[in-house]
Amino acid sequence: MISGFRVKNIKRFDEFQMTGFILEHEKTGAKYFHIDSSDMNNTFAIHFCTPAFDNTGVFHILEHLSLCGSKKYPVRDPFMNMMKRSLNSYMNAWTGPDYTMYPFAAQNIKDYQNLRDVYLDATYNPNLDYKDYLQEGWRYEFLEPSNRKSGLLYKGIVLNEMKGDMARQDSYFLHKLQSNLFVNSVYNFNSGGDPRFIPTLKYENLVETHKKFYHPSNSKFFSYGDMNFLENLEFLEENLLSKLDGSNLKGRRFYVPNSIRLEEPKEVIDFYQTELGIGSEADNLAKMAIAYLCDDINQNPYETFKLSILSHLLMEGPNSIMFKRLIESGLAPGYCHGYGLDTSLKEATMTFGVQNIENDYRKFKEVEDAIMNGLKEVSERGFDYKLIEEVLHLIEYDSKKPKDDFGINLLNQSTGFITHSDYPFPMLHMNDFSYKLKKELKENGQLFQDMIKKYFLSNTHRIKLILRPKLDLISNLNNEEFQSLSRIDDRLTDIEVNKIIQDTESLVKHQSQIQSIDILPCLGLEDIPTSIEPVQFEKLNLVHDIPLSFFDQPTNGLSFIRIKANIKEIPEDLKEYIPLYNMLLPRLGTKDHSYEEFQNMLHTNSAGLSVSVDAFSDINDINKETENLVYEMSFLDNNMQKALQLYSQLLTVPNFFDLTNLNQIIKQESVKIANEIVNNSLDYAISYASAGLKSYKRTYSAFKSDMFICRLGSDLIQCASPRDILQATAEKLYLLHNLILRKTSLEFALNGTKKHLEGISVNLNLLINKIKNENEVFEREINTENTETSIFEEKYYKTIIKTPAQVYECVEVFKIPHYNHPDYAKCVIMSNLIGLSFLHKEIREKGGAYGSGVSPSDSGLCVFYSFRDPNAERTFNTFEKAIIYVRDGKFSEQDIKDAKIYTFSIVDKLINPGNKGLELFLRNLDEKSRNIFRNRLLTVNKEDIIEVCNKYLVPQLENGTTCRVVFGNVSNSGSGEMFDSSEWDFVDSLDFLSEKYFATNEEEEKQVS
């Protein structure tokens, strides 16, 4: 017995050099899981089994309310406040359909203990204040709060959050799938809360639910890392478990029963709110899936593992049967959301499906036939062993790859096992499972064929789900809500009216109370180390004097190679193709191998290739800009020879001219991008606004790049014979590829161990010589004399980009100095201070936006932003007020300290061995500069902050030399006076995604981007 806990099981995981412990608390039956490792980033989590039992979202609202203050820490938003008092690497709370979990991770022990204390009190002793319930859950309010006749409304954060969720295609589709696939199950409910049912929840039910479910006997604790976990046990016993009394302390454990099995397949036809489509009318696009219920995930984790391999074999990559039958055949442009095996619920599910198909029964039949015939075909002929090898390699690679947040990652992947079993470690058995499978396959070559028969072909628990598009799904829901509210309004008694008015008043009072957060534990500035841990490296030379930086790192049997190529001198008309090049090159075949064959070999021996742009301003001169392309490669050291040979083939003789492959990839990716536009709006808004003030941001803006790919995809889909477009594109890419890989522009880096340095260097020399032989412009300097270097002209955008979302993303960008400038550190602290002390309160708490902040970057830009924001005009006014607030010095010393601690939690983010030294290799950011910057951050004072605000932000605001960009459904009139003004440009750039646009607006097509 240790602090009231008994050890039930100890398990050693040699490959990870970790040990797992399973303990049980004697008196309450609470479970404790610990994974002992040498990782200093210690993780802790409190878990409850909370299966949904209705559609009111009670567990979701409870999660919100737990984070609104507790007995020991009666502070309104302890979570947000701890963000600025802690150097944590992770803090969050997760609500799933059957569990609620509160995880965090931190490196500093004092910090860890502080957070543990706040988390424990938040979960077991929350205040559950009625006023917080009104704010977070739902409430009635009159349009004019004290005017009974002004009309009744519903308000509340979770209610609005779930209304927003209805519009998200991915979560809506998944919910429809799960709620129909399970029978008589907790998964039939919308655990986040269905907006129609949230207002049926009563406050008393919520309090009751907390008592019942947030009980130690229904709890599981999880810890991971290098700290002595016995101290955790002692802490739990002392602060929680020993304090309980009563006779039946074990009686409150909850379980999720298995679904009733269907004896006949079932068909479900439903609707979704359609949004944007590509190449066809949005209102004619349907989604469809065939889904199966498989086994209980805990019954046999090895079997679940095999199912995950099977899922991969059937669906991933160009060689899989579903890809060939559904995508390559042209039947659909992409898979549906959540396709493949899902092991996050009690029983595993397998989903095959597509989206953006024609809304037509004949089409649905074709898709169904393709799926069923595909399954039949592989159940008869089996899989090529090469494909199985590829998947097993992927598993081995993934398990060895160094990760930044191993504890949190593991927790995330293990929620199903933690919730439904007393053995949470199956994810650490992956490699054993892999060996076992290889052995089993030798004895039974039919293994996967048998599984297809068992789990799919003869499994009667199958549903066919079809979601047809509807343009007015959400507006109908709004109408329903409006009508039901007016019925309620008609019947309100005087007593009820008074209660509504009083509740509103007391909530406003509650929200505007000034609160002291001193009671929360806090790290001191003395807890922050004053210098960084130096990264050792060696600079060597490869052939043709091409430099190699070697970072000797404990990379766990893997090597990471990066090639950096300067692309600044590439002609502008070719630069346009760089985003396409980055997306395509990793997926091509070569001169000697088809893309199917080559991609299989590449992924059986390496992690594949990734290519990205890295552009930035010089740390000493803001106007000196560098534009690089970075190729990243990595592999298990056992495969070094083979991996480097394959990389060498892809880099020297890639085949851009397989037009069928090109066509498919572009179409598929453009559909994916178009589906994600609303989700990516904030990134797009930032990239669009930054493009006004920075040359390289204009060249490589994420919005421009993605729209380029979408437009090309759209052209290909519209075009009767896309051959010419593809041929021209391939020629550009080929030209571009050769211009990038020129001798003078190349530099290499290696993260790995000394043992493999020589072998890798020899192979890299071979690679360089091969590039030289294949690339006729290898030695050429690009002649920049003739190409006019156009001088960059700043543009102060005031731009609105329309999307169908009902909320906005607002961005305003200012210029600040370069990294090594003494003012830069002051600007960083100022930015974080504005975000934490001003914007959060004004834009999130009072304004109702989901988030806001200010992010400074070493590229000399300072970005103010808000997202999922209901009021764009108010937000831009708030940005102005924030600057005046700082200029007038209205902030406190505590605000400065908070901003500093928060800043260091970002600056000191953990970097795994595979990425160590990158800032030096890619950005020339050396140890000396970084230490000077650290010390500047620590010494910033109030005068400094006011000074840089006056020097940089105030004049740009007064002169209107900032960029303001809004993404959202702003109409030309009626969205506030600010946008009526003629200085704002409306860009309907997204309209080209629907067919209608092409018919009517041919000539405007080129205007955007």
Ligand SMILES: [Zn+2]
């Ligand atoms: Zn929420």
